[in-house]
Amino acid sequence: xxxxxxPIVFRVGNELYGIDIKYVNAIxxxxxxxxxxxxxxxxxxxxxxRGDIIPVYSLRDKFKLPQAPGDTKLIIANLPDMKLAIEVxxxxxxxxxxxxEIRDFPSIATNRDTAYFVKxxxxxxxxxxxxxxxxxxxxxxxxxxxQLMEEK
Numbered sequence: 001x002x003x004x005x006x007p008i009v010f011r012v013g014n015e016l017y018g019i020d021i022k023y024v025n026a027i028x029x030x031x032x033x034x035x036x037x038x039x040x041x042x043x044x045x046x047x048x049x050r051g052d053i054i055p056v057y058s059l060r061d062k063f064k065l066p067q068a069p070g071d072t073k074l075i076i077a078n079l080p081d082m083k084l085a086i087e088v089x090x091x092x093x094x095x096x097x098x099x100x101e102i103r104d105f106p107s108i109a110t111n112r113d114t115a116y117f118v119k120x121x122x123x124x125x126x127x128x129x130x131x132x133x134x135x136x137x138x139x140x141x142x143x144x145x146x147q148l149m150e151e152k
Contacts, residue, residue, distance in 0.1 A: 006095065007021060007095055007097065009092040009093050009095050010090060011088065012063060012065065013089065018095070018131065019086070020133070021094060023078055024076065024077055026076040027074070029074070030071075032047065033047055039148065040138075042141055043144055046148055047074070054082075057084055057141070059087060070089075072088060077133050081146070102120075103120050116133075116135040117131060117132075118131070
């Protein structure tokens with residue numbers, strides 16, 4: 001059984017996802033994203049947020065979804081060696097999930113491309129896939145993101 005969890009719940013496409021709030025620094029909108037040619041496909045570009053150069057990571061690209069038709073939001077997450085702006089369609093809420101609402105992500109649905117999903121929550125009949133922010137980026141994506149921060 002899992003512990004209680006307080007995630008930022010957000011939407012990408014029609015699905016709900018969550019990231020533990022302890023790794024979230026801020027939620028931003030209306031940021032100018034500078035595209036970076038030849039970056040990894042999920043690295044959308046960089047932003048300048050209060051003097052910090054932060055790579056922008058697109059979950060739509062990661063999940064192989066078409067680009068969102070409207071405005072997006074950025075969840076600024078703290079990774080051990082950098083900040084990362086995670087682009088999502090909409091931030092829904094900050095939720096308090098109780099232990100009985102959380103389960104381990106089903107092992108049958110886990111592979112190397114979904115290893116960042118660690119838990120699933122059932123909140124009032126809605127499933128929320130919980131992302132382990134530390135496993136979201138592949139090694140190549142993490143290296144590309146670090147290089148973008150150093151070059152700018």
